[in-house]
Amino acid sequence: MSTRVPDTSIYFAVTEGIRAEANRLLSAGEVTAIVGYTTGRRTGSSQPIIVTDADDTARLCFSVTSVNNLAVYLTKAKKEIPKNGKIGIVVKGCDLKALVGLMGESQLKREELYLIGVPCVGVLASTVQPSTELTAETIAPKCRECDAHLPSGCDFLPDVALPPLPQLDGKYTAEIARLEALTPAERWVYWKEQFAKCIKCYACRQVCPFCFCEQCLCDRNKPQMVDTTPRPSGNTAWHIVRAMHLAGRCAGCAECERVCPMDIPLNLLNRKMAKELKELFDYEAGLEVNDKGPLTMFTEKDDQSFIK
Amino acid sequence: MQKYISQQNLNTLLDKLIAKGTRVVAPRMNAGIPLYEPLESSAKMVTDQLPRRSAKEAFFPVCEEIMSYEKEGQQVKLTDVDPARFPETVLVGVRPCDAAAIPVLDAVFSWDYKDEFFLERRRKTTVIGLACTTADDACFCTAVGLSPAETRGSDLFLTPLDGGGYACESYSEKGEALIADNGELFSEPDNSMPLPLAVPQADKVDLKKVKRWLDEHFEDPLWDGIAVRCVGCGACAFVCPACHCFDIVDEGTEKAGKRRKSWDACGFWKFTHHASGHNPRDLQPKRYRNRIMHKFKYYDDKFGQTLCTGCGRCVRICPVGIDIAAIVDEINKK
Ligand code: SF4
Ligand code: SF4
Ligand code: SF4
Ligand code: SF4
Numbered sequence: 001m002s003t004r005v006p007d008t009s010i011y012f013a014v015t016e017g018i019r020a021e022a023n024r025l026l027s028a029g030e031v032t033a034i035v036g037y038t039t040g041r042r043t044g045s046s047q048p049i050i051v052t053d054a055d056d057t058a059r060l061c062f063s064v065t066s067v068n069n070l071a072v073y074l075t076k077a078k079k080e081i082p083k084n085g086k087i088g089i090v091v092k093g094c095d096l097k098a099l100v101g102l103m104g105e106s107q108l109k110r111e112e113l114y115l116i117g118v119p120c121v122g123v124l125a126s127t128v129q130p131s132t133e134l135t136a137e138t139i140a141p142k143c144r145e146c147d148a149h150l151p152s153g154c155d156f157l158p159d160v161a162l163p164p165l166p167q168l169d170g171k172y173t174a175e176i177a178r179l180e181a182l183t184p185a186e187r188w189v190y191w192k193e194q195f196a197k198c199i200k201c202y203a204c205r206q207v208c209p210f211c212f213c214e215q216c217l218c219d220r221n222k223p224q225m226v227d228t229t230p231r232p233s234g235n236t237a238w239h240i241v242r243a244m245h246l247a248g249r250c251a252g253c254a255e256c257e258r259v260c261p262m263d264i265p266l267n268l269l270n271r272k273m274a275k276e277l278k279e280l281f282d283y284e285a286g287l288e289v290n291d292k293g294p295l296t297m298f299t300e301k302d303d304q305s306f307i308k
Numbered sequence: 309m310q311k312y313i314s315q316q317n318l319n320t321l322l323d324k325l326i327a328k329g330t331r332v333v334a335p336r337m338n339a340g341i342p343l344y345e346p347l348e349s350s351a352k353m354v355t356d357q358l359p360r361r362s363a364k365e366a367f368f369p370v371c372e373e374i375m376s377y378e379k380e381g382q383q384v385k386l387t388d389v390d391p392a393r394f395p396e397t398v399l400v401g402v403r404p405c406d407a408a409a410i411p412v413l414d415a416v417f418s419w420d421y422k423d424e425f426f427l428e429r430r431r432k433t434t435v436i437g438l439a440c441t442t443a444d445d446a447c448f449c450t451a452v453g454l455s456p457a458e459t460r461g462s463d464l465f466l467t468p469l470d471g472g473g474y475a476c477e478s479y480s481e482k483g484e485a486l487i488a489d490n491g492e493l494f495s496e497p498d499n500s501m502p503l504p505l506a507v508p509q510a511d512k513v514d515l516k517k518v519k520r521w522l523d524e525h526f527e528d529p530l531w532d533g534i535a536v537r538c539v540g541c542g543a544c545a546f547v548c549p550a551c552h553c554f555d556i557v558d559e560g561t562e563k564a565g566k567r568r569k570s571w572d573a574c575g576f577w578k579f580t581h582h583a584s585g586h587n588p589r590d591l592q593p594k595r596y597r598n599r600i601m602h603k604f605k606y607y608d609d610k611f612g613q614t615l616c617t618g619c620g621r622c623v624r625i626c627p628v629g630i631d632i633a634a635i636v637d638e639i640n641k642k
Contacts, residue, residue: 047537080592234559
């Protein structure tokens with residue numbers, strides 16, 4: 001039997017804590033809805049749920065399959081979720097960074113949110129069955145490099161202590177280093193092969209909290225900006241548009257990569273962009289509410305060496 | 309006609325076909341994932357994993373050119389794609405849920421409009437199905453009246469045997485012909501037993517009962533309940549062996565370009581977006597309702613068939629855990 005690394009036993013107490021707080025909030029009328037997780041049919045699975053009735057709060061849960069970044073449901077792109085009054089939302093540390101970004105972009109107001117934070121030791125990778133145990137092999141790559149196991153600034157945190165966490169080597173860091181060491185031509189071969197798998201299902205876009213544009217450039221047909229068919233030209237354009245438009249905004253919840261049915265390593269592009277922005281502008285997304293990102297403002301400290 | 313073929317002889321058969329110029333499509337790894345794609349050698353075939361996308365793309369590719377145009381002065385020259393150039397194909401190692409979807413697709417592609425792109429590939433393809441010996445808890449072929457040994461849609465069907473090799477049964481003239489042309493590779497069946505088949509966990513659903521409920525519940529709280537969380541991607545439709553909607557666009561410049569057909573999905577908001585700006589399916593639950601209605605009611609109304617073979621792909625890949633097996637089971641229990 002593989003050892004349980006990391007120790008997920010706190011998730012029972014986390015679940016209890018979420019249920020009790022959600023029940024209190026809805027009973028007292030402090031929020032109109034709670035966006036959280038509930039269990040699914042498949043063994044071990046969980047999925048998003050929107051609870052509006054205190055009687056349904058027992059359906060809420062948190063487990064190693066509570067992978068979704070629920071922030072996506074609070075954006076204007078998800079018109080189906082009524083945004084009246086204060087909404088409670090269950091957030092992991094990585095999800096919280098997206099909420100912080102959305103506040104900076106004037107998409108959300110802090111006072112209209114009630115943040116139920118989750119002390120989180122990690123979730124499962126998308127490549128394994130939901131019934132799998134969480135181990136150093138099955139943990140989601142983002143969790144290996146997580147710096148936000150305990151979300152800060154939440155309105156409520158279940159009263160549970162984080163267990164000691166195993167040190168895991170960073171897969172993104174290693175893979176980015178590997179790709180950086182290649183020649184541009186070799187790198188292009190790698191990405192061409194990956195982009196060729198893209199079927200333009202746009203699952204990556206639809207789950208992304210920052211893809212809230214009412215009409216994505218890649219959907220536009222008056223005039224058509226980007227070839228829409230899943231072929232080399234349109235696929236490459238889509239992946240460049242996505243990477244560029246998320247630079248300085250994406251904080252690494254890795255939802256795009258998790259949901260890609262073709263296993264395209266999208267978060268590698270995101271992490272590489274984040275690395276560049278850190279080096280160029282000493283900027284990191286999702287840490288504090290900023291109304292301007294590095295690519296939407298100019299300061300005299302910015303690199304100007306390209307102006308000749 | 310039942311025959312025996314060893315693994316080695318199956319490989320020899322495929323390599324012989326490839327050498328002859330036949331397009332042999334089978335599950336294989338491509339940039340890290342299993343897909344049904346052409347083989348350059350039988351050694352590339354991987355049958356122990358369910359391909360991420362279904363076998364429909366052997367007939368209905370993700371994207372294909374259907375015409376090209378060229379403009380010179382006031383003259384526009386149009387060039388059709390000639391389906392006669394599509395290659396003879398053997399599609400092998402096809403899961404029963406993928407093979408069973410092929411005759412389901414035949415109905416719509418040969419209905420009021422004969423889609424020659426689909427039909428010509430279909431005519432030129434021999435399908436070799438393969439029984440499943442493993443299943444996960446997303447598989448539910450048994451719920452929709454099929455099984456891991458379903459032979460519908462296969463011209464030849466292989467059942468793995470405990471002593472190695474396969475029992476090979478033929479179900480059509482194409483299947484008979486493939487055996488007759490390669491008689492030396494097949495032998496009479498021996499006494500070996502089939503390997504135990506997969507046992508999907510799903511209970512059988514009464515599809516007629518599900519349809520009757522759908523007939524009466526276009527408006528129902530169920531739709532909001534299950535699909536308010538649907539994020540509106542195309543993943544479920546694109547991995548599905550039975551979904552068949554497509555878009556047609558012209559790509560190129562004013563001077564020259566191509567008309568292309570590529571997969572479309574009813575989950576996209578754009579799918580029913582009118583030129584006027586109005587969208588009759590304005591919210592996601594209405595779009596998801598269409599997915600269920602089309603699969604379990606409209607297709608039955610029109611063609612007397614169900615547009616789901618229980619492969620479970622959409623269940624596995626839905627980013628928000630929408631589980632069509634659970635939904636159909638819930639309707640069945642109403
Ligand atoms: S990245 Fe951190 S907070 Fe996010 S799921 Fe992994 S361990 Fe939890
Ligand atoms: S989820 Fe994957 S296959 Fe779908 S559009 Fe995004 S990159 Fe392409
Ligand atoms: S609806 Fe889902 S389970 Fe049914 S055939 Fe399509 S992908 Fe498979
Ligand atoms: S049901 Fe799931 S896979 Fe299908 S459109 Fe909705 S979110 Fe995407």
